[in-house]
Amino acid sequence: MPTVIVAHFKTNIYEYLEALQKSTLDKLYEEPATCLAIFRLLPSLARQLVMSLLFSTQIMSKADLRQWIKNDKESLSKFEEALDKLQKLHIMIEQENKTIALNSSFKQKFQECLTGGGTHQSFGKLYNKPHRHSQSNSHKLPDIKTLDEHAKTKWEEILHFMVGTDRMNSPGASVLKVVTKANLMREKEGKGLEITNKGFQFLLQDVNTQVWAFLIQYLDLASEMLHMNVVEVLNFFFMLGSLELGQDYSVEGLTDTQRQLLDDLTNYGLIYRPKKSSKRYYPTRLATTLTSGNSAIVSNSSSNNPTDDDDSATEQGFIIVETNYKLYAYTISIF
Amino acid sequence: MKVDEDANLLVLIIDTNPIVWRKSNFSLKEALRHILVFINAHLALKHDNDVAIIASHVGVSKFLYPIPMTHENSDKTIFPNMYQKFRVIDEKVIANMSALFEDVDTPNNYPDKASSMMAGALSMALCYINRITKADEIGHVKSRILIISVSPDSPYQYISIMNCIFSAQKLCIPIDVCKVYGSDTPVFLQQASHITGGKYLKLEMPQGLLQFLMIAFLPDRYNKKYLCLPGEERVDFGAACFCHKKIIDVGYVCSVCLSIFCRPLDECSTCRTRLTLTSVRQNGRVI
Numbered sequence: 001m002p003t004v005i006v007a008h009f010k011t012n013i014y015e016y017l018e019a020l021q022k023s024t025l026d027k028l029y030e031e032p033a034t035c036l037a038i039f040r041l042l043p044s045l046a047r048q049l050v051m052s053l054l055f056s057t058q059i060m061s062k063a064d065l066r067q068w069i070k071n072d073k074e075s076l077s078k079f080e081e082a083l084d085k086l087q088k089l090h091i092m093i094e095q096e097n098k099t100i101a102l103n104s105s106f107k108q109k110f111q112e113c114l115t116g117g118g119t120h121q122s123f124g125k126l127y128n129k130p131h132r133h134s135q136s137n138s139h140k141l142p143d144i145k146t147l148d149e150h151a152k153t154k155w156e157e158i159l160h161f162m163v164g165t166d167r168m169n170s171p172g173a174s175v176l177k178v179v180t181k182a183n184l185m186r187e188k189e190g191k192g193l194e195i196t197n198k199g200f201q202f203l204l205q206d207v208n209t210q211v212w213a214f215l216i217q218y219l220d221l222a223s224e225m226l227h228m229n230v231v232e233v234l235n236f237f238f239m240l241g242s243l244e245l246g247q248d249y250s251v252e253g254l255t256d257t258q259r260q261l262l263d264d265l266t267n268y269g270l271i272y273r274p275k276k277s278s279k280r281y282y283p284t285r286l287a288t289t290l291t292s293g294n295s296a297i298v299s300n301s302s303s304n305n306p307t308d309d310d311d312s313a314t315e316q317g318f319i320i321v322e323t324n325y326k327l328y329a330y331t332i333s334i335f
Numbered sequence: 336m337k338v339d340e341d342a343n344l345l346v347l348i349i350d351t352n353p354i355v356w357r358k359s360n361f362s363l364k365e366a367l368r369h370i371l372v373f374i375n376a377h378l379a380l381k382h383d384n385d386v387a388i389i390a391s392h393v394g395v396s397k398f399l400y401p402i403p404m405t406h407e408n409s410d411k412t413i414f415p416n417m418y419q420k421f422r423v424i425d426e427k428v429i430a431n432m433s434a435l436f437e438d439v440d441t442p443n444n445y446p447d448k449a450s451s452m453m454a455g456a457l458s459m460a461l462c463y464i465n466r467i468t469k470a471d472e473i474g475h476v477k478s479r480i481l482i483i484s485v486s487p488d489s490p491y492q493y494i495s496i497m498n499c500i501f502s503a504q505k506l507c508i509p510i511d512v513c514k515v516y517g518s519d520t521p522v523f524l525q526q527a528s529h530i531t532g533g534k535y536l537k538l539e540m541p542q543g544l545l546q547f548l549m550i551a552f553l554p555d556r557y558n559k560k561y562l563c564l565p566g567e568e569r570v571d572f573g574a575a576c577f578c579h580k581k582i583i584d585v586g587y588v589c590s591v592c593l594s595i596f597c598r599p600l601d602e603c604s605t606c607r608t609r610l611t612l613t614s615v616r617q618n619g620r621v622i
Binding site for chain 2: 032033036039040044045047048051052054055056067068069070074075078079113114115116117118119120121122123124125126242244291292
């Protein structure tokens with residue numbers, strides 16, 4: 001049976017969100033950071049429709065909205081696609097009297113996001129106490145290079161484990177659970193885990209898609225086995241996407257569920273903590289690029305220019321197939 | 336890279352002539368609140384979207400954002416209730432605009448207090464866009480200019496504004512104009528939006544500035560293809576003569592360099608061609 005390759009990380013998250021109940025989505029929309037992240041997943045025309053209705057108090061119907069769109073086939077089909085996605089995510093709700101309106105919770109919280117109002121602390125509480133360890137040499141505050149190293153090491157640990165290279169550290173137990181549940185690896189007769197077809201396809205995707213696929217599987221696992229609150233976990237993921245790289249944030253204000261997450265996320269390389277019991281955490285590049293789509297792993301040569309997301313393409317290997325069927329592969333050998 | 340994934344650069348030119356703002360019922364402070372939310376909305380659309388803000392003041396035009404940090408390093412406090420990018424930009428705009436208004440000498444010394452330095456602001460905007468476009472090798476930054484105008488266009492700036500408009504047309508940069516207050520004449524900004532493919536909108540109700548901005552001026556170049564946006568359809572092609580800076584509808588045009596004059600001249604002041612008036616005499620009469 002052919003496996004479906006998920007081309008873009010947005011599709012991943014989008015399908016997961018679509019499958020949620022309206023009540024869960026309503027709870028999700030109570031955090032402005034989540035509203036912003038989900039807003040950015042929508043197609044372009046849908047985003048414009050939301051913005052046009054956000055501060056308006058008029059009552060509109062679907063026909064009214066259609067008047068804003070040009071009359072050619074392509075525009076109308078984009079409009080239908082946008083409306084469809086908005087309704088599936090319960091951002092736009094069609095009422096009984098044929099009027100259409102924004103979800104009131106989403107409307108209010110997204111307004112707060114744009115105007116900076118509210119007391120939600122949804123964008124990450126800063127760690128305000130002076131750093132106790134800054135004087136001593138044993139715990140130096142991490143700079144961006146350290147964070148990138150940590151993220152790269154941890155994530156590649158997982159990838160190498162899937163491929164089966166012999167390495168000293170094998171990733172933690174939660175990683176094993178996630179990869180088996182996602183059917184990326186399966187049990188070999190008593191000899192541990194081996195990679196599946198789906199796992200191979202996973203390896204070929206870009207880092208953002210991989211991270212999200214992983215996180216969504218973790219979410220399923222967490223809600224089934226650990227009875228974690230899905231809304232709180234998702235809120236935390238989306239908040240991570242809005243944080244600043246290199247800044248430390250306090251664990252105060254995080255719910256119990258979210259604190260449980262911190263350990264696992266450290267193992268995957270999304271978060272760095274100076275110590276296990278530390279009251280602060282640093283998001284790595286894997287976390288801050290969760291919702292932006294920029295390249296999440298910066299290779300060593302381009303580490304002085306972190307906003308350049310083009311360099312990773314030149315560092316990767318590539319494969320050339322000529323019309324006379326000769327094949328050339330430029331890769332890095334791991335042996 | 337898909338077209339709708341392009342980053343958008345919005346260069347916002349705000350006309351801050353304090354005398355004209357005072358005349359309108361809508362204060363600049365209130366308008367700034369609307370404009371800041373609009374800027375946040377533009378940044379919210381995509382992670383890569385960027386903005387530049389220029390104030391067109393009396394006698395001077397200045398960048399409000401981005402300006403290079405010289406002495407004091409940026410304040411690194413993070414406010415958990417607001418997305419960091421929004422907060423940084425909003426604070427910088429407010430701080431720089433206050434600084435701009437604190438300097439009263441420049442506007443006092445400038446003779447023409449009825450209009451603002453629109454030509455200067457437009458030139459700065461175009462230079463900035465040019466720099467950003469050259470620095471962006473992948474070629475996926477799409478720029479546009481939005482002017483929020485209250486004061487009338489000065490006829491003394493006719494030539495400079497026209498040159499800016501033609502450069503913008505060559506670079507395919509649309510110029511949108513939102514006229515919050517003030518009469519339509521002179522009409523250089525109307526012509527600017529017409530030639531560059533932007534929209535000109537005169538607000539009947541300035542109190543609804545944010546909603547007008549969101550509906551008519553927020554869609555980027557990609558979305559504009561699919562939306563019907565409000566705007567003026569008729570354009571008044573008035574011009575200012577090069578000799579006296581008067582606004583004229585009928586005039587004399589040099590056949591070599593197309594400079595406009597209100598009275599017939601022997602020699603064109605721009606290109607020094609000798610002009611003859613034989614074509615002016617029709618049926619033995621001088622028109």
